[in-house]
Amino acid sequence: MKRLVTIAIVLMILYCTYYDLSIGTLPNGLTKAAEAEQEAQIQREAEQPLPPPLAQAPYQEVIVEPGHTVLSIVEHLHEGPIPASIQEIVYDFKELNQGLEPEDMQIGKVYRFPLYHSH
Incomplete structure (x- = not known):
């Protein structure tokens, strides 16, 4: 066997x-x-058509302090839930700041952060 x-x-x-x-x-x-x-x-x-440019999109300039992130600043600028996903927020931040990656932000510098309106 x-x-x-x-x-x-x-x-x-x-x-x-x-x-x-x-x-x-x-x-x-x-x-x-x-x-x-x-x-x-x-x-x-x-x-596919590209989204409209964010040149006219509302934004606010903020001086970055230690411990700030793109999300923490955007959350601070809004009351209540933000009507955008994390990916949209990061994309909009990069568009408003000439392609700057969020992790490349420097303390003490001024950056543009997107503002969103509730629908």
């Missing part, structure tokens, strides 16, 4: 090795199709 199981395992290993070397386990045609679909998705996203 042990010989039969050993022979079956050896045959399975040989077959798997043959299959992997001759046909392969990575899909050949699917990777090209996936790349084409990804490029089409990127092109569709590029064709």
Whole structure:
């Protein structure tokens, strides 16, 4: 019985090795199709209209103090819940400050922070 199981395992290993070397386990045609679909998705996203520029968007200039973050300052500028997601707040901050990342803010400098109105 042990010989039969050993022979079956050896045959399975040989077959798997043959299959992997001759046909392969990575899909050949699917990777090209996936790349084409990804490029089409990127092109569709590029064709979508961009949001209006925030040049006219309301903002308030604030001097950053130790411990302040973009979110803490925006929360301080608003009463109640803010009608924007964290991603929107960070995006708007970057737009108002010439692409400055929030983590690059410096203490004592003045930055523009977006103001949101409840709908």
